[in-house]
Amino acid sequence: MHLKNIVTLVLLSVVFSTATAQKYASKSDSEVTTKWNETTFSSKKTISDNIKGIPSFSILNEILKDKAITNLLASEEMVTVFLPTDEAFEALPNKHKKELLGNSKRLSKLIQFVAIPGRLDYNSLITAIEKNRGTAYFSTLAGERVGARMKDGSVILYDGERNIATVTAFDFYHKNGFFHIMNGLVFPVRPE
Structure with missing residues (x-):
């Protein structure tokens, strides 16, 4: 009886380990592309590789050449x-x-301010906007809060200094999360 329990336990461990390994292997092996x-x-x-050579991201491409900045994003398990x-x-x-670019x-x-941990x-x-009566707040990697609300059918982001940006395109994948595209800066841009 004791041997039967041990064999059953070993078989269950093997089956569970295989199923778990396949679950994670299939996620990392599949590729999602969006246009x-x-x-x-x-x-x-990575985000850098995805936007490399796109004319409308030439300034951001220059910023992302800084290894410290790209390593910051790469160190997050999941980041939007x-x-x-x-x-x-x-x-x-x-x-x-x-002043900002120099x-x-x-x-x-800035990059920490526009990055939110998680998916x-x-x-x-x-x-989140609907559940919070029209305005949702998210904590950024910078430790600050960024707000989001709907305005005229568009998602608007804003910071504590009333800087706003309209999110113009959504749901693009990168190696460790999502990215969205916006036409403004939600970041205190005046020198500190």
Whole structure:
């Protein structure tokens, strides 16, 4: 009887271990691709690799050449990032734009400010907004809160200084999470 219990326990362990291993193996081996304009984004690529060479992300591409910044994003198991297009940076007053782009610490803080730990797809955003009476708040990697609300059918993000950005495209995968595209900066851009 004792031997029968041991054999049963070993068989159950093998079956469970195999099922668990297959579950995780199938996730990492599958690739999800999504299109934006003429570009195909892939869940097997980093954010940097996904946006490399896209003209509307030329400024962000330069920022992401900083290894400390890319390592910050890579160190997160699952992270959702709101990517500002060049339009967002070009809208800044020249003085603030120059100060921001010339300061690696502030750029690192910017990336942390637009990154939210975990998986936050379009449906999760909308659900959070609806459940919280029209405004949802999310904690960022910078330890700050960013707000989200609906306005005229669009998702609007805002920070504590009333900077706003419209999220123009949703649900693109990268190696360790999601990214969305926005046309503004939700980040205190004035020098500290």
